[in-house]
Amino acid sequence: MVDYRxxxxxxxxxxxxxxxxxxxxxxxxxxxxxxxxxxxLYGELVPKxxxxxxxxxxxFLSTSSSTGFMxxxxxxxxxxxxxxxxxxAFSEKWHKITxxxxxxxxxxxxxxxxxxxxxxxxxxLSTGEFDAITLVHxxxxxxxxxxxxxxxxxxxxxxxxxxLVDTVSSMAGVKIEVDKLGIDVCLAGVQKAFAVPPGxxxxxxxxxxIEKAKQVENRGYYFDFLTFLKYDGKKQTITTPAISQxxxxxxxxxxxxxxxxxxxxxxxxxxxxxxxxxxxxNFGLFVEEGYRSDTVTAVANNxxxxxxxxxxxxxxxxxxLSNGYGDLKxxxxxxxxxxxxxxxxxxxxxxxxxxxxxxxx
Amino acid sequence: MVDYRxxxxxxxxxxxxxxxxxxxxxxxxxxxxxxxxxxxLYGELVPKxxxxxxxxxxxFLSTSSSTGFMxxxxxxxxxxxxxxxxxxAFSEKWHKITxxxxxxxxxxxxxxxxxxxxxxxxxxLSTGEFDAITLVHxxxxxxxxxxxxxxxxxxxxxxxxxxLVDTVSSMAGVKIEVDKLGIDVCLAGVQKAFAVPPGxxxxxxxxxxIEKAKQVENRGYYFDFLTFLKYDGKKQTITTPAISQxxxxxxxxxxxxxxxxxxxxxxxxxxxxxxxxxxxxNFGLFVEEGYRSDTVTAVANNxxxxxxxxxxxxxxxxxxLSNGYGDLKxxxxxxxxxxxxxxxxxxxxxxxxxxxxxxxx
Numbered sequence: 096m097v098d099y100r101x102x103x104x105x106x107x108x109x110x111x112x113x114x115x116x117x118x119x120x121x122x123x124x125x126x127x128x129x130x131x132x133x134x135x136l137y138g139e140l141v142p143k144x145x146x147x148x149x150x151x152x153x154x155f156l157s158t159s160s161s162t163g164f165m166x167x168x169x170x171x172x173x174x175x176x177x178x179x180x181x182x183x184a185f186s187e188k189w190h191k192i193t194x195x196x197x198x199x200x201x202x203x204x205x206x207x208x209x210x211x212x213x214x215x216x217x218x219x220l221s222t223g224e225f226d227a228i229t230l231v232h233x234x235x236x237x238x239x240x241x242x243x244x245x246x247x248x249x250x251x252x253x254x255x256x257x258x259l260v261d262t263v264s265s266m267a268g269v270k271i272e273v274d275k276l277g278i279d280v281c282l283a284g285v286q287k288a289f290a291v292p293p294g295x296x297x298x299x300x301x302x303x304x305i306e307k308a309k310q311v312e313n314r315g316y317y318f319d320f321l322t323f324l325k326y327d328g329k330k331q332t333i334t335t336p337a338i339s340q341x342x343x344x345x346x347x348x349x350x351x352x353x354x355x356x357x358x359x360x361x362x363x364x365x366x367x368x369x370x371x372x373x374x375x376x377n378f379g380l381f382v383e384e385g386y387r388s389d390t391v392t393a394v395a396n397n398x399x400x401x402x403x404x405x406x407x408x409x410x411x412x413x414x415x416l417s418n419g420y421g422d423l424k425x426x427x428x429x430x431x432x433x434x435x436x437x438x439x440x441x442x443x444x445x446x447x448x449x450x451x452x453x454x455x456x
Numbered sequence: 457m458v459d460y461r462x463x464x465x466x467x468x469x470x471x472x473x474x475x476x477x478x479x480x481x482x483x484x485x486x487x488x489x490x491x492x493x494x495x496x497l498y499g500e501l502v503p504k505x506x507x508x509x510x511x512x513x514x515x516f517l518s519t520s521s522s523t524g525f526m527x528x529x530x531x532x533x534x535x536x537x538x539x540x541x542x543x544x545a546f547s548e549k550w551h552k553i554t555x556x557x558x559x560x561x562x563x564x565x566x567x568x569x570x571x572x573x574x575x576x577x578x579x580x581l582s583t584g585e586f587d588a589i590t591l592v593h594x595x596x597x598x599x600x601x602x603x604x605x606x607x608x609x610x611x612x613x614x615x616x617x618x619x620l621v622d623t624v625s626s627m628a629g630v631k632i633e634v635d636k637l638g639i640d641v642c643l644a645g646v647q648k649a650f651a652v653p654p655g656x657x658x659x660x661x662x663x664x665x666i667e668k669a670k671q672v673e674n675r676g677y678y679f680d681f682l683t684f685l686k687y688d689g690k691k692q693t694i695t696t697p698a699i700s701q702x703x704x705x706x707x708x709x710x711x712x713x714x715x716x717x718x719x720x721x722x723x724x725x726x727x728x729x730x731x732x733x734x735x736x737x738n739f740g741l742f743v744e745e746g747y748r749s750d751t752v753t754a755v756a757n758n759x760x761x762x763x764x765x766x767x768x769x770x771x772x773x774x775x776x777l778s779n780g781y782g783d784l785k786x787x788x789x790x791x792x793x794x795x796x797x798x799x800x801x802x803x804x805x806x807x808x809x810x811x812x813x814x815x816x817x
Contacts, residue, residue: 294698337655
């Protein structure tokens with residue numbers, strides 16, 4: 096029998112390790128969701144998120160995983176046809192979601208482990224077929240980080256095409272200047288680089304996206320941007336929100352500020368550099384150069400080690416990493432270096448792996 | 457400036473007061489959502505919920521508020537036309553949600569403060585127009601509790617009509633025998649009579665509802681019952697769930713068992729009887745006899761007291777009740793007597809109200 100109460104430090108690409116003081120905040124007593132207290136909390140939290148994202152756009156909070164906002168983005172912002180950029184499991188899922196919501200959509204898939212080229216996107220959009228694209232900035236399944244800046248330059252040539260970006264595993268770990276990049280919907284969950292327990296999703300939504308939603312029918316209710324907007328005006332959420340996660344996120348944003356945004360991004364970069372160096376010296380890197388994620392590294396298992404077994408042994412040392420995703424299981428394994436983890440903790444992990452694999456020799 | 461950290465004991469109809477040991481469980485460290493640990497937690501929790509609901513149906517967990525499952529129910533189970541029974545704000549919202557999802561729907565509205573008559577429903581369904589009805593068992597906005605048993609007898613005459621029931625503020629406080637009643641979707645959130653922090657919703661979904669979903673298009677992804685079913689088979693959730701709420705709910709279900717289901721339902725009945733007696737002696741009752749809720753009482757403010765002011769003064773004593781909902785504001789006020797509250801605590805509240813109103817004389 097597996098005891099779910101057994102503690103392991105998470106080096107997986109989400110949910111990530113949550114610090115004690117943030118976990119404790121989850122235990123704060125409840126408040127009414129239509130109370131002044133809730134509006135006070137909302138009013139503190141949202142501006143902190145806008146600052147993190149360098150945006151004046153609305154920031155909506157959804158009591159759901161990020162997938163909820165992925166559905167919201169296409170349900171609200173696709174009228175004609177959506178171009179889904181696919182380079183891994185989560186971007187593929189976004190295509191599925193688009194189709195499942197009755198939208199006309201085309202997947203432009205590239206080899207997993209490679210990143211999207213701005214030129215290819217430009218060519219595709221030039222056909223005039225599309226009124227929206229979905230891009231997964233940081234493909235958690237492969238460890239690919241797409242070049243947001245380059246793609247954003249292309250997007251500026253197509254102002255009528257909605258720019259929908261999943262930054263699920265990069266937001267709060269990597270600098271994303273939403274307004275400069277012209278992102279219409281920039282979404283994430285709080286259980287990745289935010290280092291908060293899962294159950295709440297965040298999205299910066301542009302005025303353009305709001306205007307678009309007004310022209311789109313069958314937006315449903317729970318993920319309707321216009322309903323979000325209405326309650327945002329009251330500093331409330333559509334329905335009873337995940338209040339505990341709001342508490343934790345509000346505290347965590349103060350901790351992020353205390354660290355300093357630039358310092359936080361730098362720490363992520365340093366952890367990534369270290370992990371990549373270790374991986375390339377001991378195994379290989381799954382992702383092509385220039386597209387390697389600063390929050391998660393997919394290690395190419397070119398030594399053919401048994402990843403599940405390695406993870407069991409790490410478990411005995413109270414640590415956990417991730418096997419490869421789907422078909423990439425055992426062919427790769429993934430190390431998350433995001434949230435509140437430190438370079439020292441990354442070294443602890445790689446030391447432990449070195450030791451375990453050394454024992455096997 | 458309102459400080460959201462100021463504690464008040466909640467006598468509102470949700471979120472309800474959460475006991476210290478359940479709150480503390482929210483602070484448990486994270487586990488991977490595709491780990492054996494998560495499946496162990498899921499595997500413990502779901503059977504406990506089936507037992508609570510006297511059902512062999514699937515019990516799905518959604519990281520959303522109950523509104524998410526209200527959307528799911530109509531999005532998955534309405535093909536032809538939905539009859540929305542409306543007797544308050546939340547049943548009215550369910551009609552809105554049905555329409556917002558592009559479904560053909562008709563609202564059968566009765567006067568707020570009264571309950572639905574089985575005969576009227578039978579007459580309506582006899583037209584053969586409908587393939588689903590939505591019923592809010594316990595209208596939180598008005599304190600009306602509909603007669604589930606009587607309505608279920610009618611529903612048995614229409615086996616092709618999906619029986620979709622919102623038990624948001626009654627589940628875990630009132631006995632609901634899902635299988636005997638033949639409910640196809642029985643949904644609730646955990647922040648009401650479960651007395652767990654909000655962010656997770658629960659639904660018992662029948663095989664008939666699953667079969668129906670297979671015939672319905674445009675079910676989306678996040679709330680697609682067939683996707684829920686697929687992951688249920690793996691003892692996992694579709695996306696990263698609200699793990700902290702799962703921890704808390706799992707512990708709380710043990711506490712519920714310790715109390716005993718029948719004892720729990722009896723305690724709710726006693727608190728309701730007490731509150732109604734106090735209300736009718738001091739004010740009046742908004743809901744007609746025979747339809748008064750065992751989890752929330754809407755007090756008719758026939759003395760014309762200033763409810764907002766009363767609540768401010770209760771706040772100074774670290775207690776909170778709810779004003780009337782929407783248009784019923786100041787005309788009624790609502791006292792929640794659900795979850796883990798006790799008869800003694802209800803007396804503390806009514807004593808405090810008596811004192812505050814006495815001072816004003």
